[in-house]
Amino acid sequence: NAGVTQTPKFQVLKTGQSMTLQCAQDMNHNSMYWYRQDPGMGLRLIYYSASEGTTDKGEVPNGYNVSRLNKREFSLRLESAAPSQTSVYFCASSGPERTGIALKGNTIYFGEGSWLTVV
């Protein structure tokens, strides 16, 4: 059980280049998320997907696109990278957790992060 796996871990891009960050989870979670984290800004939600085939914008979606390829995978694409997109990117997933018939809650599980530098 690997949890949430994201690749690549490090990437340097030139302004205008495109790239895709890949994310996969093996916990059978319905919901998946992409966050970015910048110094002093906390975690900000870029996009999320509540279920396979659906995606919605978060706080900071401009400059990004996402694809929920199947239940396991949720990718984040930068079509034309800009220096302002230099950041640490975290993928995450969550699913309802139950004890018997009782709903326990909905914990978010994060990947290890992808460090992206746009020069």
Added chain:
Amino acid sequence: DAKTTQPPSMDCAEGRAANLPCNHSTISGNEYVYWYRQIHSQGPQYIIHGLKNNETNEMASLIITEDRKSSTLILPHATLRDTAVYYCRRYYGNNRLAFGKGNQVVVIP
């Protein structure tokens, strides 16, 4: 809008209990309180959550006030490895709420 309020930072002494406060005065009856922490350069990690009752696990204890307007995360014997940013969040129905900036906790030897 994280809908919770935490101090931006705090120090605590190694070996002592660390009490991390969180205000969530507008919380509704079905919303859980979740705590996560993020150690430098790592992805955030779940610590504990609760609804009404106090909760304890191997990592921490969560004390929720009777009116549910605030809670306290207790690290019983803080170690240097507990230095991290701690996030207090609310959950009901979806996880789209912002994480906020959290509380930077530094454990001092």
